[in-house]
Amino acid sequence: MSDTTLSVGSLEARPGTKARGSVRADLGTLSVDIPLILVNGSRPGPRVVITAGVHGGEFPPIDAVVRLADGLEPGEVHGQVIICPVANPPAVYQGRLNISPVDGVNLNRVFPGDPAGGPTERLAAWLFANLVDGADVYIDLHCGGIDQVLRDFVGYRLTGDADLDKATAELA
Template sequence: MFCFNGGPGPTALLTAGTHGDEYEGQVALRRLVHDLGKADVRGRVIILPALNQPAVVAGRRTSPLDGGNLNRLFPGDPTGGPTSMIAHYVATELFPMADLVIDVHSGGSSLDHVAMTLARPGQDEKQAEAIRRLIKSFGAPYGAMTKGESGGASTTLYAAAEAQGIPALTTELGSGSTLSSTGLTIAEGGLRRVLRDYGIVPNMDAPEPYPTQLVRYPIASIYSPCAGLFEPFAAPGEVVACGQRAGLVHRLDDALSAPVELTFPSGGIVTFRRFPTLSSTGDALFGLMAPLDVS
């Protein structure tokens, strides 16, 4: 944990490595640590670039100590397993210090994901406006207000922050067990802009943000109907139509059978696509989002 305390001002809590196989945030925060050592900080920045350290060291989504998925265990339990204890520490010790929270995630080893921010809707209009401000400042290509129906719901880090009235967001950047240069650039730029825009590091250099497209997410998903080899026909960010061919699953249990054809259940923008070819029954293969009408 790194803490840069410059006196009176807001506190930003910045985390990555909640899932150990997601790297853009881990690298972006490590770089930010070096930059903040030379910066004029007017407030406080708390950084945990490897929040679930056991999972980070193992390169896994979940902890090798107890199998815990940290982003499904908030607000945690001080008498639970190691992963639940981490969640409890963040929720009870760090959240009370924070004026804003950003938890940087990526598609990890399982998903190829568009670059986007996700945030809860807020408990009232004042909090909702603060969250929208945070989304705009971070400046990812897409931004969604969501209750986490596609994963985690109220048990995620950013949901636990919202429950305490703190403006918070998470991200999805990159894909696979590697480092996306585009995702890393978006993570670095977004974090630096937030610190500048909130007056915590007022002289921080930061690139211009992307014009964020607000979206509804999720609107539909496709899951693998059987164990097989996934052959996709669409890419993240692609606009697709209802009934359009999405891909094939070549069955593992019967090489002579025709592959299972998948079609999109609705029109929308492809949010993510499964990264590994080998898929099990029930694996998420595609997710869809749709532009949000804010007129």
């Protein structure tokens, strides 16, 4: 059994448990609550981070990650899973498509963000610092928004490290 407590902000999951809640992110001119589900497996393994809701009109990935979280049993998980169903609360909760209603910025275009920047840049920096840093695998789910039709595809980044690129291609 893993003996490491999984925590993001004040939300914690002890080994072999699942925790749901939200963590407050300070965006300078406002604060938002970021919903999270932490699944801390009963055995050691990788840390996997999954985000959805980066764009406000992408509802299927939000539903998909919530269903995934519901089905994950900590006793069957090797490692830790951090699921963020709504990475961009201002855009999702106000039904915006690709930009935040707070500052008109597309969150997906400002990663890794700037902790001293505008609200969306601060949100990107918060997501990186609190979720992505320390992850062995990061999966960001998107779809055609309410005004788009997309073909199915999977994208991944090439790093120039042959072993890492091979592992990433296999995961994708």
